[in-house]
Amino acid sequence: MSFANILGHSRNIARLKALAASGRVPPALLFAGVEGTGKFLVAKEFAKALNCLHKPAEEPAAEENLFAAPSKPAPHPSSLIPSARGGPAGLFGGHPSDDACDKCVSCLQIESGAHPDVRIIDAAFQGFLLDEDARKQKTLKIDTVREFTRYVYRKNLFSPWKVFIINDAHTLNLNAQNAMLKLLEEPPPNNIFILIAAKKNSLLPTIISRSYALDFKELGAAEVEELLERAGLPLDEASRLSELSGGSVKKAGDIKRVRDRLASVAVSGPAGIFKLVSSLPKEPYLAREEAKIMLDMLILSARKKWLTEGRGQNAPRFAALIKKLLGLRKFLNQNVSHGLVLEAALLESENLSVSLR
Numbered sequence: 001m002s003f004a005n006i007l008g009h010s011r012n013i014a015r016l017k018a019l020a021a022s023g024r025v026p027p028a029l030l031f032a033g034v035e036g037t038g039k040f041l042v043a044k045e046f047a048k049a050l051n052c053l054h055k056p057a058e059e060p061a062a063e064e065n066l067f068a069a070p071s072k073p074a075p076h077p078s079s080l081i082p083s084a085r086g087g088p089a090g091l092f093g094g095h096p097s098d099d100a101c102d103k104c105v106s107c108l109q110i111e112s113g114a115h116p117d118v119r120i121i122d123a124a125f126q127g128f129l130l131d132e133d134a135r136k137q138k139t140l141k142i143d144t145v146r147e148f149t150r151y152v153y154r155k156n157l158f159s160p161w162k163v164f165i166i167n168d169a170h171t172l173n174l175n176a177q178n179a180m181l182k183l184l185e186e187p188p189p190n191n192i193f194i195l196i197a198a199k200k201n202s203l204l205p206t207i208i209s210r211s212y213a214l215d216f217k218e219l220g221a222a223e224v225e226e227l228l229e230r231a232g233l234p235l236d237e238a239s240r241l242s243e244l245s246g247g248s249v250k251k252a253g254d255i256k257r258v259r260d261r262l263a264s265v266a267v268s269g270p271a272g273i274f275k276l277v278s279s280l281p282k283e284p285y286l287a288r289e290e291a292k293i294m295l296d297m298l299i300l301s302a303r304k305k306w307l308t309e310g311r312g313q314n315a316p317r318f319a320a321l322i323k324k325l326l327g328l329r330k331f332l333n334q335n336v337s338h339g340l341v342l343e344a345a346l347l348e349s350e351n352l353s354v355s356l357r
Contacts, residue, residue, distance in 0.1 A: 002048075002102055003017060003099045003100075004099065006041060006045065007223040008037070008223050009037075009217075012042065013042065015214065016049075016214075017049070017099060020046065020098050020099075026212040027184065027187035028192075028207075028211040029043075029194045029195070029211060029213075029214065030169075031195070031196045031197070032214070033217060033218075034216070034246070034248050035248055035250045036248030036253075037216050037218060037219050037248055042216075044110060045100060047110055047161075049099050050161045051110065051117065051158075051160060052101050052107055053101075054100075054104055115158070115159070116157040117157055118159075118163045118164075119151060119164050120165045121145075121148050121164060121166045122140075122166075122167035122168060123168065129143070129147055138171065139173045139176075140171050141175070141176055142176045144176065145180055145183075152164070152188055156190060162191045164192070166193065166194065166195045168197070169195035170198055170202035171202075177203065177207060178204075181206055181210075184210045185210070200213070219248070219249070224238075224249055225241075228242060228249070241255055243304065246296075251296065254293045255293065258290060269350075274343065276342075276346070277339045277346075280338070280339065280342075291338040291341065294342060295328060295329045295341075295342070295345055296329070298325055298346070298349050298354060298356065301349075301356075302318055302354045305318055306319055314352070318354075321348060321352055321354065325349070328341050328348075
């Protein structure tokens with residue numbers, strides 16, 4: 001994998017390639033946008049491009065004669081010392097590059113998650129620290145920031161840049177964000193923090209102002225379809241899921257998972273709806289997440305029918321249903337029974353033949 005194999009985000013990738021090639025990288029970058037559009041993948045490829053050990057082909061030596069161009073002077077030793085602005089390529093044996101080779105030791109280690117200078121901070125990292133299930137980590141805590149801060153002030157072990165990718169940065173709680181802010185106020189040289197956030201407004205304004213922000217838009221339906229095909233889905237299924245994905249591969253995967261689970265569950269009529277709700281996972285946090293996915297599926301299906309209906313007589317009814325479903329969706333972020341919310345959404349949708357199928 002390299003930048004060349006990533007679908008979409010061409011403008012953002014061009015900016016990152018320019019930064020990588022120049023070696024002048026801001027200490028903090030913010031990748032903001034809908035989940036499932038490839039922000040994490042782009043961040044990992046950027047870390048690979050920065051630390052790639054591939055050396056561009058050397059120019060052939062000039063012929064030794066009176067008409068040959070003068071040879072370049074040897075670099076001053078001070079140019080090999082890492083700096084906060086320029087990439088310390090000479091010290092570690094690499095040269096600035098705008099993309100990863102995917103073959104050197106550095107690229108392979110980053111791809112496998114074993115690179116000592118590239119760390120991923122996410123729910124799995126925090127769950128490991130706390131010896132808890134990663135799925136239960138709904139917020140990133142201050143102790144997690146303190147833990148990876150220990151590595152920030154250590155020397156680079158292998159590569160010119162230390163890169164910290166903070167996935168789901170919008171889940172950093174207030175104390176964790178304040179601790180993060182201290183790092184960004186006086187970042188140590190040759191450290192890069194990439195914050196990946198689905199909700200930029202969840203971050204402190206001071207964190208946003210200190211970051212080089214790149215907004216990631218939703219993928220096109222054709223791009224989602226191609227990515228699903230690459231993952232091994234049949235063309236017809238990939239096409240159906242891409243239409244409901246809202247430009248997010250993650251949402252397409254969530255919809256497929258829920259659809260597969262509900263394949264044997266009848267969802268028509270009040271009895272079927274109550275049976276469906278009772279089939280939700282027993283763990284409340286998992287049941288709430290699945291209820292959110294189902295509400296999103298209903299909203300996307302209703303929107304598709306509304307667009308198809310155009311100016312037909314049912315168009316206002318579909319618009320009213322979408323508005324009602326969006327209101328019910330908000331309740332799932334509050335202390336309200338997810339089962340009752342889902343039942344109400346399914347009953348309202350059935351009146352207009354909008355279903356989860």
